[in-house]
Amino acid sequence: MKLITRNTDYALRALCYIAEQEKDSVSVPEMVAALHIPRPFLRKLLQTLSAEGILQSFKGQGGGFTLAKDPEQIRLTELIRIFQGTVELNECIFKRKVCPNRATCRLKREIDAIEKDVLRRLSAINIASLTAHRRIRPKEGVRAR
Amino acid sequence: MKLITRNTDYALRALCYIAEQEKDSVSVPEMVAALHIPRPFLRKLLQTLSAEGILQSFKGQGGGFTLAKDPEQIRLTELIRIFQGTVELNECIFKRKVCPNRATCRLKREIDAIEKDVLRRLSAINIASLTAHRRIRPKEGVRAR
DNA sequence: ACGAATGATACTAATACGGTATCATTAAGT
DNA sequence: ACTTAATGATACCGTATTAGTATCATTCGT
Numbered sequence: 001m002k003l004i005t006r007n008t009d010y011a012l013r014a015l016c017y018i019a020e021q022e023k024d025s026v027s028v029p030e031m032v033a034a035l036h037i038p039r040p041f042l043r044k045l046l047q048t049l050s051a052e053g054i055l056q057s058f059k060g061q062g063g064g065f066t067l068a069k070d071p072e073q074i075r076l077t078e079l080i081r082i083f084q085g086t087v088e089l090n091e092c093i094f095k096r097k098v099c100p101n102r103a104t105c106r107l108k109r110e111i112d113a114i115e116k117d118v119l120r121r122l123s124a125i126n127i128a129s130l131t132a133h134r135r136i137r138p139k140e141g142v143r144a145r
Numbered sequence: 146m147k148l149i150t151r152n153t154d155y156a157l158r159a160l161c162y163i164a165e166q167e168k169d170s171v172s173v174p175e176m177v178a179a180l181h182i183p184r185p186f187l188r189k190l191l192q193t194l195s196a197e198g199i200l201q202s203f204k205g206q207g208g209g210f211t212l213a214k215d216p217e218q219i220r221l222t223e224l225i226r227i228f229q230g231t232v233e234l235n236e237c238i239f240k241r242k243v244c245p246n247r248a249t250c251r252l253k254r255e256i257d258a259i260e261k262d263v264l265r266r267l268s269a270i271n272i273a274s275l276t277a278h279r280r281i282r283p284k285e286g287v288r289a290r
Numbered sequence: 291a292c293g294a295a296t297g298a299t300a301c302t303a304a305t306a307c308g309g310t311a312t313c314a315t316t317a318a319g320t
Numbered sequence: 321a322c323t324t325a326a327t328g329a330t331a332c333c334g335t336a337t338t339a340g341t342a343t344c345a346t347t348c349g350t
Contacts, residue, residue: 110270305336
């Protein structure tokens with residue numbers, strides 16, 4: 001049973017790495033060298049983050065990725081949602097229908113409470129809280145090169 | 146992302162059902178009728194519980210299953226271990242080796258803390274806490290029929 | 291002896307996870 | 321304009337886990 005899959009883990013590492021660089025953009029080759037993540041896998045993952053609006057990408061020679069949001073705004077729960085779907089520790093078998101079992105529904109309440117707790121704690125984790133120093137991001141849309 | 150799989154869920158229901166019956170043993174046909182779990186699936190699951198010492202089984206005509214332990218002693222964490230393996234929300238990618246990433250290790254500490262908390266709360270859940278009333282179990286090895 | 295139950299075990303189908311491969315598109319540098 | 325180095329999009333593959341089925345052997349009450 002895993003709470004965090006490799007996808008999410010790699011994404012976290014990549015995002016932290018990007019956040020820590022004092023650059024305008026970080027390329028895949030650089031991240032492959034630094035993080036030892038399989039190249040095609042990392043690429044797919046970064047593209048997903050880009051499509052989700054977490055990274056901003058720059059195509060062409062000298063291109064790469066940069067954070068599209070403040071590090072504080074990139075939360076672990078969001079990454080889990082992207083790569084692992086909704087956080088539902090529970091998922092009652094009898095969806096929508098009235099649950100016919102008293103014990104099961106009591107269980108559901110318990111698990112729900114635990115889930116809420118886990119989510120609260122997970123959502124406190126973000127890229128800023130995982131990196132030591134803050135990075136000054138360039139202004140919206142501007143990119144000095 | 147699921148914390149509890151269907152196996153574990155079904156096992157919980159079956160165990161609660163058995164606990165709630167005031168009988169010496171409960172048969173598979175009865176449970177199939179009551180719980181709507183696919184028969185072969187339920188059978189396999191009960192056999193596993195039997196092999197793990199959680200249920201006691203009686204073969205032959207009129208046979209069935211009964212709890213082998215007090216309901217308080219049958220914990221959710223135990224069922225999760227049986228059907229889903231060790232509870233490890235974390236599982237660092239770099240096992241044994243020194244983790245090369247500062248941010249990742251900070252994450253690991255956080256997740257570890259959350260995991261400990263989840264386990265503590267899950268282990269408080271057991272068959273007794275999920276069923277309304279207590280069942281008076283027959284004495285060790287004795288079975289009036 | 292028969293029937294109704296569990297024991298043991300092998301098999302199948304669906305899904306998620308981890309990873310690869312390929313071609314298209316874009317933009318910088320010459 | 322051409323080349324090159326980067327990302328975009330998309331399809332594919334292998335393995336593990338989960339969910340479920342099928343079959344035959346064994347046991348025991350009647």
